[in-house]
Amino acid sequence: MSAHRVLARKQVCICAGSGGVGKTTTSAAIAAGMAARGRKVVVLTIDPARRLAGSLGLPELGNEERLVPGDFGDGELWAMMLDAKRTFDQLIEWHAPDEETRDAVLGNRVYQELSNAVAGSQEYMAMEKLYELHQEGRYDLLVLDTPPSRNALDFLDAPRRLSSFIDSRSFQLFTVPGRLGLRVLGRGTGLVFSAMQRATGINLLQDLSEFFRSFSGMAEGFRERADRVNALLADSRTAFLLVTSPDAAAVDEAIFFHHRLLDTGLPFAGAVVNRVNPLAAADGSGDGEVAELLGDVLGRKVLRNLEDYRLLAARDRDSVKRLRSTLGRKPMICVPELDDDVHDLAGLERMNEYLFGEGT
Numbered sequence: 001m002s003a004h005r006v007l008a009r010k011q012v013c014i015c016a017g018s019g020g021v022g023k024t025t026t027s028a029a030i031a032a033g034m035a036a037r038g039r040k041v042v043v044l045t046i047d048p049a050r051r052l053a054g055s056l057g058l059p060e061l062g063n064e065e066r067l068v069p070g071d072f073g074d075g076e077l078w079a080m081m082l083d084a085k086r087t088f089d090q091l092i093e094w095h096a097p098d099e100e101t102r103d104a105v106l107g108n109r110v111y112q113e114l115s116n117a118v119a120g121s122q123e124y125m126a127m128e129k130l131y132e133l134h135q136e137g138r139y140d141l142l143v144l145d146t147p148p149s150r151n152a153l154d155f156l157d158a159p160r161r162l163s164s165f166i167d168s169r170s171f172q173l174f175t176v177p178g179r180l181g182l183r184v185l186g187r188g189t190g191l192v193f194s195a196m197q198r199a200t201g202i203n204l205l206q207d208l209s210e211f212f213r214s215f216s217g218m219a220e221g222f223r224e225r226a227d228r229v230n231a232l233l234a235d236s237r238t239a240f241l242l243v244t245s246p247d248a249a250a251v252d253e254a255i256f257f258h259h260r261l262l263d264t265g266l267p268f269a270g271a272v273v274n275r276v277n278p279l280a281a282a283d284g285s286g287d288g289e290v291a292e293l294l295g296d297v298l299g300r301k302v303l304r305n306l307e308d309y310r311l312l313a314a315r316d317r318d319s320v321k322r323l324r325s326t327l328g329r330k331p332m333i334c335v336p337e338l339d340d341d342v343h344d345l346a347g348l349e350r351m352n353e354y355l356f357g358e359g360t
């Protein structure tokens with residue numbers, strides 16, 4: 001099965017999966033492959049490795065799409081980098097004057113709710129941008145990379161988390177000006193904010209309460225918009241591609257995620273198993289030659305080493321089989337572990353021999 005067939009009638013492709021399995025690389029490869037097949041494609045990447053970003057012509061973050069230099073025939077490849085990794089926690093760690101203050105802030109209940117909502121909102125913003133680009137209609141296909149979350153499911157929860165935060169008591173209290181809100185929020189909260197103000201010189205409390213007051217005015221429009229984003233995600237022209245490694249734990253998560261997509265009625269289109277051990281497809285037919293070529297001693301050592309790799313490959317094969325059997329008639333594409341990191345257009349092309357090759 002090829003990604004070309006999977007995406008033939010699609011306008012949106014969302015690459016989801018657990019951390020480090022190759023979501024960013026796969027999204028970029030799929031976008032390049034579809035561009036090479038005559039489409040006008042934009043890929044929204046999240047925290048690409050510096051070298052990959054460089055070869056996509058993305059020297060820095062920005063909320064604008066850029067045309068990727070390269071020959072895509074009649075097609076065009078555009079890329080955009082979304083700033084999603086910057087969490088509140090990092091900010092606190094940078095600005096806290098000492099460990100005590102840092103721990104006080106990080107452990108604060110209000111802070112936790114706030115930062116969860118903001119982290120969720122970054123994931124949400126990615127989808128928001130997707131919606132905006134889809135509305136503008138300038139591209140044939142939009143490919144969305146998803147943020148590296150510990151749990152792939154977090155991503156789908158983002159809009160819900162954000163709206164439940166808007167409804168929450170903490171949020172309401174933030175919109176109460178000044179000390180009054182703080183008193184209700186409980187002891188310690190004021191301390192946290194005054195420590196932060198001392199550390200950063202920013203009256204965070206005032207800023208926040210202003211921010212939230214203006215934000216609460218937008219809450220209704222925001223919720224409506226969230227409904228429309230959800231409708232785009234559920235549309236039949238959208239394809240969710242599940243990216244996973246052949247590792248048993250990653251496959252478990254992929255299987256769970258697959259069920260979750262089906263339960264929520266989101267259009268699951270197929271799975272990509274990335275970095276499969278190339279030996280998973282090999283048999284032992286060439287072993288005889290090894291001893292012949294290398295002699296007894298070295299030959300035996302090499303064969304023993306090979307046997308270890310085969311064991312690992314067999315483990316991969318078992319988990320891939322397990323995934324295959326839960327996918328029903330939906331396609332599964334395997335991409336082997338390549339010799340090199342994938343960090344430029346040539347690397348993406350090598351990956352596409354598998355993603356776009358029939359019958360892999």
Ligand SMILES: Nc1ncnc2c1ncn2[C@@H]1O[C@H](COP(=O)(O)OP(=O)(O)OP(=O)(O)O)[C@@H](O)[C@H]1O
Binds near residue numbers: 019022336343351
């Ligand atoms: N098939 C492959 N063969 C070799 N290297 C690969 C392959 N696929 C991905 N890589 C490398 O693995 C690393 C991680 O890939 P990538 O950044 O795409 O993962 P990710 O799922 O987006 O991670 P995160 O969850 O942190 O966002 C990169 O350095 C990439 O070049």
Ligand SMILES: [Mg+2]
Binds near residue numbers: 024025
């Ligand atoms: Mg990534």
